[in-house]
Amino acid sequence: MHEFGLTQTIVAIAAEHAGAARVRRISLAIGQLSAVLPDSIQFCFDVCSRGTVVEGAELQLVEIPGLARCRQCGHEFFLAEPFGVCECGSTHLEIIQGEELKITELELEDLCV
Amino acid sequence: MCVTCGCSDGAETTLTHLDGAEHHHHLPDGRVITHTHAPHAPAHHPSPASPSSQPSVTVHLEQDLLAKNNLIAAQNRGWLKGRQILALNLVSSPGSGKTTLLTRTLRDLRPEMQLSVIEGDQATANDAHRIQETGSPVVQINTGTGCHLEAAMVERGLDALNPPLNSVVLIENVGNLVCPALFDLGEFAKVVILSVTEGEDKPIKYPHMFRASQVMILTKIDLLPYVQFDVEHCLAYARQVNPNLQIFQVSATTGTGLEDWYDWLRQAQQSIGKGMELIAKS
Numbered sequence: 001m002h003e004f005g006l007t008q009t010i011v012a013i014a015a016e017h018a019g020a021a022r023v024r025r026i027s028l029a030i031g032q033l034s035a036v037l038p039d040s041i042q043f044c045f046d047v048c049s050r051g052t053v054v055e056g057a058e059l060q061l062v063e064i065p066g067l068a069r070c071r072q073c074g075h076e077f078f079l080a081e082p083f084g085v086c087e088c089g090s091t092h093l094e095i096i097q098g099e100e101l102k103i104t105e106l107e108l109e110d111l112c113v
Numbered sequence: 114m115c116v117t118c119g120c121s122d123g124a125e126t127t128l129t130h131l132d133g134a135e136h137h138h139h140l141p142d143g144r145v146i147t148h149t150h151a152p153h154a155p156a157h158h159p160s161p162a163s164p165s166s167q168p169s170v171t172v173h174l175e176q177d178l179l180a181k182n183n184l185i186a187a188q189n190r191g192w193l194k195g196r197q198i199l200a201l202n203l204v205s206s207p208g209s210g211k212t213t214l215l216t217r218t219l220r221d222l223r224p225e226m227q228l229s230v231i232e233g234d235q236a237t238a239n240d241a242h243r244i245q246e247t248g249s250p251v252v253q254i255n256t257g258t259g260c261h262l263e264a265a266m267v268e269r270g271l272d273a274l275n276p277p278l279n280s281v282v283l284i285e286n287v288g289n290l291v292c293p294a295l296f297d298l299g300e301f302a303k304v305v306i307l308s309v310t311e312g313e314d315k316p317i318k319y320p321h322m323f324r325a326s327q328v329m330i331l332t333k334i335d336l337l338p339y340v341q342f343d344v345e346h347c348l349a350y351a352r353q354v355n356p357n358l359q360i361f362q363v364s365a366t367t368g369t370g371l372e373d374w375y376d377w378l379r380q381a382q383q384s385i386g387k388g389m390e391l392i393a394k395s
Contacts, residue, residue, distance in 0.1 A: 002260060002292040009178050017172055024169050035295055035321040038147055058148060065143035078143060082320045083354040091356045101179060106172040 003040035007048045010041070010103060014054050018108050023057040025107035033066040033082045033098035066098030182296055185264035189271065189299025193282070199378075199385045200282040202262075202298050204322060205306035206315075207288030210332040210365060212240045214306065215283060217365040219247040222375060226382060227280035231270040233262040233287045240285065250274060261292035264299055281382055290319040301381065302327040309333050309340055313347035316354050323354045328361070330374060335364035 014023050030038050038061045049055045066079035072090035079098065085091055138146045177183070193200050205211050219228055229250040232241045241253035252273045254266050267284060276282050284300060286293045294303075305326040307315055310333055316323040323329065329351055331344070344362070351358055359377065363370035 002295060005259075006178050009181070013174075013176055013178075017174070032145075033321075035291065042147065060146065060148040063145035063147070065145075081317075082324050083317070085353075091353055102177045103174045106174060107169050108172060110168040110170045 003037060004044045004048070006036060006101070007041050007044035010045070011048045011052055011054050013103055014057070014106055015052050017106055018053045021053065021111050022109040023054045023106060024109060025058040025060060025105075026054070026103060027060040027062065027105040027107075029062050029064055029100045029102050029104050031064045031066065031098040031100040033079065033095060034101045036101060038063060062104070064098055064100050067096050068093040069096050070094075179295065179297075182264045185268055186297035186299040189264055189268055192268075192271065193299060193301075194385075196276070197279045197386050198276055198282055199280075199382045200284060200298075200300045201381075202284045202286055202293070202300035202303045203306060204286045204290070204293045204303055204326065205288060205308075206290050206311065209288070209306045209308040209311065211285055211288070211306050212243055214330065214332055214363070214365040215285060216243055216247050217368075217371065218283070218375070218378075219244065219249045221371065222378070223248065226379075227277055229274050229276045229280065229282055231262075231267060231274060231282060231284045233266070233285055235259070235287060250276070256287055260287055260289050261296050262286050262298060263296050267298045279382075279386060281378065290315070290322045294319075294321040294325040301385065304328040304330060306330045306332055307347070309337055309342040309344070313343050314350055316347065316351040320354045323351055323358065326355065326358065328359045328377065331360065331362045332365060334362050334369060335367045 010026060010028065014026050028041070030036055030041070041061065042059060045059050049057065066082070067076060068079045068084060068086075069076045070086035070088060070090050071092040071094055073086060073088040075086055075088065076096070077084075077086070079093070079095070082095060083091065084093060086093065140146065189200075203211055203215070215230065219230070222228060230241075230244045230252075232238075232244060232251055232253045233256060234240055234253070235256055235258065237255070238253045241251045244251040252270050254262060254270055256262065256266070262284065270284075271282070274282070284298060290305075303322075303326040305322055305328070307329060309331065312318065316329075331347065334344075337344070348360060351360060361370055361374045361377070363374055365371070
């Protein structure tokens, strides 16, 4: 369950940026080839955020599909798993998308108003 | 229309649950968006995510969740490189024979190279005691409930171990084929260990680990006559996931195949000594 540790990281990063403000929304990009289960992040989020400025925030998860480029012929195609076979028969693939694991955006309460 | 992701009612929504509070949208470019709306709002597509009228600010971050671990791993890598130390991250499921392979390797190579060990387990110092019996320096890291080693733990382990210049540090990760694939420790290479008493399809069941590794060691091959394990299938699966994988077949009990693994270790250590990048033999 590495998702629990990652969710703790998400809450810590958001709280650090928020300071005294409350966090309304956290947007995450999670690649479908990143070995992280979005459902587990969602599950851990309530527990990890309890008692912090992140509590009650909306968690928006954007799953990024896996995309590979064949090292042999340059063809690009979608991957559901971190391996596959190109139409040219090659298994030498470079994963160019789908391994993302990041916070893209935070929406914070505006304290200046 | 949903303000958060721009979808319209009924369009490409594949799953709705939690009383409509959490739902998924599949976008034409393949992205899947999951989000919740405020629980007291109408079931689907209320106005913006923030129910209160108070204004909000949006901060663009693009912050990698593993950045902190990756930074410490890079520091470890520099620390090791400066001392010309070869560090390997040994990963496998529990019971693959990692510690047996390790103690045999330590005993056989002790006359020609200095080796030390960082042992990662959730609990007990049993493995560290087994390593200690070989006469090699060892530190034990117990992760408690943690399912993998992280770079910061290895940093502390290296501090405590203080390995000599031009030596080899073998890091035995927690037995787990999932999580350790994500966490760089600063090692030169990941070595994934698979035994013939496991399923031959493990490389495609746990592709992240086999893809992240540069070396695979198939252990317990002395048991092949007694188990149903198709070596050729297993190797084909492994190469499908990672065509560049360097594969060794060994028995740490009888010693079969160990010399090839030792040769790879010697070459890797020499390449570190020369400050060269070793590319696993294609």
